[in-house]
Amino acid sequence: MSKPDVTFPAWDAGREIVLDPGSPEPLYFQVSRQLHxxxxxxxxxxxxxxxNEVDLAARLRLSRPTIRQAIQTLVNQGLLVRRRGVGTQVVRTKVARPLRLSSLFDDLAGLGGKPESAVLVNRVEEAGADVAELLEAPGLTHVRRLKRLRSADGEPLALMNNYLPDGLVDPGDDELRERGLYQLLRSAGVRLHAAEQNIGARLATEEDAELLQEEPGAALLTMRRTTYDDTGRVVEYGWHVYRASRYTFNLSLTNGPQ
Incomplete structure (x- = not known):
């Protein structure tokens, strides 16, 4: 059964958006800035x-290409989405996650969201040479393999994969649904110390799209992280993908030596 449409108060673009044709700021940018x-x-x-674009252009006395460019700017920023048969809609504000040694579960809880996890894989398996290399443990024979779908308030945000040295923790599916991985590691006495992290991007595969409720080929953020404890041992290697339309990373930069 489809959900009924939610009715929102009318927003009059013709009254709300004020344009200055004499400004050096392009008209499309003035529109996108005020919509933002x-x-x-x-x-x-x-x-x-x-x-629709025709009505907006008429209300603002602008050309349709100008309105299209303004809307596309916000689509590219993940603030608007075009849906066939529905039109252009405002999407939820992105989850802004700071870069620190914490799990997504912790960050979502700290932001007041309701984190949820679906456990897709939770098993011990043989460690091949490539996995042992990722965990920087040449003699490693077995690893804990995890794959989880992380959601907030019922909306999928990230697909999370992890390798851990076998025996470090032995979580049940219920624990993985209710707690973050770093919470479980700390409860097991692991003293997390530092991590190396790489952030990138790729397009959604068919599997990604189905799990994350995106279209195949949609933009996804990627993150690979190697986490160390206070003895220098690798305790976790993770490779995750995030919905670019709902997720962003925040970086703090400091001024280096002059």
Whole structure:
């Protein structure tokens, strides 16, 4: 059964958006900037639909290509989405995750969300030479393999894969659903110390798309992380993918020596 449409207060673009033709700022950018502000402050809430391009262009007395460029700018930023048969809608604000030694579960809980996990793989398997190399343990024979789908408030956000040295922790599926991996490691007495992390991007595969509720070929963020304890031992290697439309990483930069 399909969910009924949610009705939002009308947002009058013709009244809300003020354009300055004499400004050096391009008209499409003036429109996208003001739409962005309306989304950020809640005047255009998640799920709200915009008027079609023809109507918006008429209201603002602009050309349709100008309106199309303004909307596409916000689509590229993950703030709007075009849906066939529905139109252009506001999407939820992205989860902004700081780069620190914490799990996504911890960060979502700290942001006031309700993190949830579906456990897809939780087993011990033989460690091949490539996996032993990733864990920097040449003599390793077995590893704990985890694969989980992380969601917040019922919406999928990330597909998470991990290798851990066998015997480090032995979590049941219920524990993995209710707690973050780093919580489980710390509870087992593992003292997390540092990590090396690489962030990239790729397109969604058919499997990614089905699990993350995206279209095949949609943009995904990727992250690979090697985590060390206070003795220098690798305790976890993870490779995760995140919905670029709902997720971002925040980096803090400091000024280096001059």
């Amino acid at each position: 502000a309306a989304i950020e402050d809640g005047r255009l809430p998640a799920g709200a639909r915009l008027d």
